[in-house]
Amino acid sequence: MKIFLPPWIQTPPPEKSYRSIFKWGNPAAFKHPSPRLFRMLKQNFGLDNADFRERQFTGETRVVGMDLAPQLSEDFMNAVEQAVGKDQVERDVYSRLRYSTGQTTEESMDLRQHRVRGLTDLVVHPRHRNDVQALVTLCHAHGVPLSVYGGGSSVTLGHRMDKGGITLVMGTHMNRIHSLNETDLCVTVEAGMMGAEYEKILNEAPSRMGAVRAYTGGHFPQSFEYSSVGGWVLTLGSGQASSHYGDAADLLLAVEMVTPRGTIRTSSIAATATGPRIQDFFKGSEGAFGVLVSVTMKIFRFMPQNRQSFSFIFHDWSCAVTAAREISQADGGMPAVLRISDEEETDVALKLYGVESGPLDHWMRWMGFKPMARCLMLGTAEGERIHAREVAAMVRRIARQQGGMSLTAYPVRKWEHSRYMDPYMREDLLDFGIIIDTLETGVPWSRLHEVHRNVRAFIKQNPEIICMSHASHFYPQGTNLYFIFISRMMNTEAYRTFHRTIIRRILDAGGTLSHHHGVGRMMAPFMEEQLGKESMDLLKAVKRHLDPKGIMGPGIMGL
Amino acid sequence: MKIFLPPWIQTPPPEKSYRSIFKWGNPAAFKHPSPRLFRMLKQNFGLDNADFRERQFTGETRVVGMDLAPQLSEDFMNAVEQAVGKDQVERDVYSRLRYSTGQTTEESMDLRQHRVRGLTDLVVHPRHRNDVQALVTLCHAHGVPLSVYGGGSSVTLGHRMDKGGITLVMGTHMNRIHSLNETDLCVTVEAGMMGAEYEKILNEAPSRMGAVRAYTGGHFPQSFEYSSVGGWVLTLGSGQASSHYGDAADLLLAVEMVTPRGTIRTSSIAATATGPRIQDFFKGSEGAFGVLVSVTMKIFRFMPQNRQSFSFIFHDWSCAVTAAREISQADGGMPAVLRISDEEETDVALKLYGVESGPLDHWMRWMGFKPMARCLMLGTAEGERIHAREVAAMVRRIARQQGGMSLTAYPVRKWEHSRYMDPYMREDLLDFGIIIDTLETGVPWSRLHEVHRNVRAFIKQNPEIICMSHASHFYPQGTNLYFIFISRMMNTEAYRTFHRTIIRRILDAGGTLSHHHGVGRMMAPFMEEQLGKESMDLLKAVKRHLDPKGIMGPGIMGL
Structure with a gap:
């Protein structure tokens, strides 16, 4: 009997279609749900093959909308074209929609139904710092909103422009390396350089730049291939190896920021006791204070030959958490990747890795590691040999x-193999009305269990929803919790309510609004509650000083 | 023949004398220059025993000055007394002078000659946060300057009050521990807790707080015994074990700051992507933005039994620097203490440690490590066993x-033995007109040699001056340079000019204004040059928001 597989879309989206905007990553790349996952989803949602014959709302239509003419004056648009060159400016609706869209599920749902919200008026591709300075000056003079588009992987409505304005696409030209300093172990690059290219250049420094050694940036977010180095810093990203290399905030040495108030360059000296460090004001500023044109980042010697992989199975979540905490607090160096999965994520992972019902599963069961109790830890150690x-x-x-038992390096290889590919499944699932989405938070160790329990309890009120959680960024003082949920909910508003209620539960249980996704416009309404009025007022004062007319990323962070 | 020793002062300073203010540390503690050092100084400055018979300007006179009545209105002073209790307020000139004085050489020289500059009007000992809030509100309402006195070890004129006002002494009452969180590996303490007490409490956590383990704060500045935990954070201090544990800025998790604009409490969650981190605004703010009332600090497991000590001699400074850089960039964990001394400091250290002319010296010479070329490295490794x-x-x-050769752990023991005691020698030397002072800077590796060479060249223009340098805080991207100079210069103005010219040379060669001493009022005139006008304007905007009347530490950092 031939196994039925749904008609997953296998071709790049039609040119200038809605789908070409919301589809993750490389237009020609796909990762379809495996037969195992497909079977699991059908079981879980009580569906059968018939439910997977017809795709819906695939967004393959071409973007149209002549009624969406730019709201800017012709004079202003001409001035922009004069400043940066006509070739660098796009006025068409497709480009404007593309660069006003990030990677949230709700944006994807909207575009599938051809709904357009918060459109930028003009897309500009600045060629260098001078272009950025000219554009910021121009927008400031005319009070025109200005947004910055890095890799486009915002999951916080970071690109939506409710009042129009112009959007600067940093990756088109401003993706060059300024200098590699091997003595000081740092590199200065333009903010628009994309993550994968950045890492590749560093890895290949000897052949590409005549360097003595090969280097790594140490930053590998899941969005790696579709996020920019500047974006990492501005949104406080965390890479999968952050426990050893640090978060983006730790990796930054210096910035060059163009603000309406002028261009700020900060010192790249590792430690200096000359007042509050100015670059700290810009870490996490998400474009609300100015345009980041270049960054100086710490780098590391690239020694992949030294990597050690490990995985363990624990009897339950509590043991896995305790082990991770002990590792983080032992003061004996940190693994690069470290990841613990809760019961449900472990269950799904073992299914998808093909472990379930195999000899390894039997061995685990025989050793007392029971399904839906056992929890997986995996990771790598890197650095000096x-x-x-x-x-x-x-x-x-x-x-x-x-009480952990080694599962060898096999699960690590499975995880490494798929770590940048999983987001590709989102489109396939949504083609059949199944949403896969995530939310994440930072927690102190002492709050981890409460946040995990409460958020799961809320999500699992609907037992049909699959909810997988893991922690993957570790500090002596705490970690993050990352929730992945798979549900069926075709109403955008209902979904939005569900999503925001999860955030509410996270906050109520003592987690932060975000560990590494940032704030954007989605989390903005929660910011004052999160920080307190006095802190929020302080951010507003900084905003007022640097951007007196409020043109930079209006609405971002509630500023 | 009896060896002549100068009549070093061996008794605590007379009560309420000038000397009781400027003398370092414990009034009853002394560390006199060793006979070896004494001999070296005589040789160096061409002095003989006769020059060390008569002490001069010892400041043992009682502080008087009835003409220095407080400039504040009686009403205001009464209101202060009402707010905090009469017992907590001091109006006498001695107390006011004491708490307006830090530990710079120029302050010491002034007090030795009974010169008083920049006196606070009122000394107040707040009992708790509410007192601080009341005082800040009161000062803000009346536009009265407010200064904060932590441990009093400022070497940047951080306590001088040129326009009078009130000074809050944090250490008197606000030195309590709020909570120890063993799960989250952090502790919340009031800002006025002194360093040695802080460390002791953590080391003795099991017996004193019923904790499961003993902990360490990991922060050991030379001022350890006379600096406060709050002061560490506000001035961006670095401890001697910073290469492993981090600088004060790295150790801070959260603050509670009372500002004229209200009280700001920040989250103690290790990582959160909710905009620029508010506590970063206060790291290094030196009291210019408000009064720090409590801090939450990261702590570490206390495992002194695991400590490994090492020392090496290198053929020259360049080899020692390269070794330190290789260690810092190897990505294999960092030593806690790491210290490399240049030729002259090595020479002095070997003399003072009694190594010179002994068998070890002969061995070194035989192995080709020549005096005034060879350089010492010493350090410890800590953490998990x-x-x-x-x-x-x-x-x-x-x-x-x-090319380094091990010198065993002996030099480390010698260094550890004296590390908190060396500042005590300053008074002895100045009693005979010899100044010992320090300046320090942060440098990228690529600038280290240039800064070291240029600063030394300037200081050694006067060949009589002893100039010892070391680097003692290490990062993959750079280190610090610490210059200790011993000279004879009894004119305060001439000394000030000499001192400021060294700073000028540091900046010109590419070092920062300070690596861990901070800015205060001494470095303030250089701040705009250091940061750039746009960055300085940003700090001023923050200041204007939090402290609209500019009452907090007027003049600090040039804000």
Whole structure:
């Protein structure tokens, strides 16, 4: 009998279609749900093959909308064209929609139904710092909103322009490397350089730049291929190896920011006691204070040959959490990747990795690691050769103390293989009315269980919803919690309400609004509650000083 | 023949004398220059015993000055007394002078000659946060300057009150521990807690607080015993073990700040992507934005039994620097203490440690490590047991690659023994007209040699001056340079000019204004040049928002 597979779309979206805007990543790349996942979804949602014959709202139509003419004056638009060159400016609705759209599920749902919200008026591709300075000056003089588009992977409505304005696309030209400083172990690049290209250049520094060594940036967010180095810093991103290399905020040495108040360059000296560090004001500023034109980032020696991989299974979530906490607090160096999955995520992962019902599963069961109780930990140790070995050995010691059993490096390989590809499944699922989305938060260790329990309890009120959680960024003082939920909910408004209620539950249980996705416009309404009025007023005062007319990313963070 | 020793003062300063104000540390503690150092100084400055018979300007006179009545209105002073209790307020000139004075050489020289500059009007000892809030409100309402006195170890004129006002002494009452959180590995303490007490409480957490483990704060500045936890954060201090544990800025999790604009409390969650982190605005704010009432600090497991000590001698400064850079960039964990001394400091250290002319010296010379070329590295590795061993082994490997030869742990013991005591010698020397002072800077690796060479060249224009330099805080991207100079210069103005010219040379060569001493009022005139006008304007805007009348630490950082 031939196995039925849904008619997943296998071709790049039609040119200038809605789908070409919301589809994740490379237009010609796909990762379809595996037969195992497909089976699981059908079981879970009580669906059968018949429900997967007809795709719906695929957004393959061409974007039209002649009624959406730019709201800017012809004079202003001409001035922009004069400043940067006509070739660098796009006025058509498709381009404007494309660069006003990020990667939230609700944006995707809207575009599938050809709904357009918050459109920029003009798309501009600045060629260099001088262009940015000219554009900021021009927008400031005319009070025109200005937004910055890096890699476009915002999941917080960071690109939506409710009052129109212009959007600067940084990746088109401003993606050059300024200088590599091997003595000071840092690199200065333009903010629009994309993550994968950045890492590639560093890895290949000897052949491409005549460097003595190869380097790594140490930053590998899931959006790696579709996020920019500037974006990492502006949204406080975290990479999958952050426990060792640090978050984007830790990796930044210096910025060059063009603000309506002038251009700010900060010192790239590692430590200086000359007042509050100016670059700290811009970490996480999400474009609300100005346009980041270049960054100086810390880099590391690239030594992939030293990488040690490990994975363990624990009897329950509590043991996995304790092991991760012990590792983080042992003061013995940190793994690069470290990841613990809760019961449900472990269950799904073992299914998808093909472990379930195989010999390894039997072995685990026989050893007392029961399905829907057992929890997976996986990770890698990196850096200097002996250090990487020592960290991996420490992880092993601590895991065993918490009753963990090694599952070899196999799950790590499975995870590494798919780590940048999973987002591609989103479109396939939504073609059949199944939403896969995520929310995440930062927690102190002492709040981890309460946040995890409460958020899961809320989501699982609807038992049909699959809810997988993991922690993947570790500090001695806490970690993050990342929730992935799969549900069926074709009404955008109902979905939005569901989504915002999860955020509410996170805050009520003592998590932060976000660990590494940022605030954007989606989280903005929660900001004052999160920070307190006095802190929010302080951010507003900084905003008022740097951007007195409020043209920079209006609405971002509620500023 | 009896060895002549100068009549070093061996008794605590007379009560309420000038000397009781400027004398470092414990009034009853002394560390006199050793006979070896005394001999060296005589040789160096061409002095003989006769020059050390008569002490001069010892400041043992009682502080008087009835003409220095407080400039504040009686009404205001009464209101202060009403707010905090009469017992907590001091109006006498001695107290006012004491709490307007830090630890700069020029302040010491002034007080020795009974010169008083920049006196606070009223000394207040707040009992708790509510007192601080009341005082800030009162001062804000009346436009009265307000200064904060932590441990009093400012070397940047941080306590001088040129326009009078009131000074809050934080250490008297606000030195309590609020909570120890063993799960989240952090502690919340009032800002006035002194360093040594803080460390002691953490070390003794099991017996004093019923904790499961003993902890360390990981912060050991030379001022350790006479600096406050709040002061560390506000001035961006660095401890001697900072290369492993981080600088004060890295150790801070959260603050509670009372500003004229209200009280700001920040989240103690390790990582959160909710805009620029508000506590970052206060790191290094030196009291210019408000009064820090409590801090939440990261702590570490206390495992002194794992400490590994090491020292090496290198053929020259360049080899020592290269070894330190290799260690810092190897990505294999960092030593806690790491310290490299240049030729002259090595020479002095070997003299003072009693190594010179002994068997070890002969061995070194025989192995080609020549006096005034050879350079010392010493340090410790800490943390988890195997990690500490691995880091020490890595240091050994790298040191050997750079031609280093182990000198065993002996120099480390000598250094540890004296590390908090050396400042006590300052008074002895100045009693005989010899100044010992320091300046320090942060440098990228690529600028280290130029800054070191240029600053030394300037200081050694007067060949009589002893100038010792070391680097002692390490980052993959750079380090600090710490200059200690011993000179004879009894004219305060001439000394000030000399001192400021060194700063000028540091800046011209590409160092920062300060690595960990801060800015205060001494460095303030250089701030705009250091940061750039746009950055300075940003700090001023923050100041204007939080402290619209400019009452908080007027003149600090040039704000």
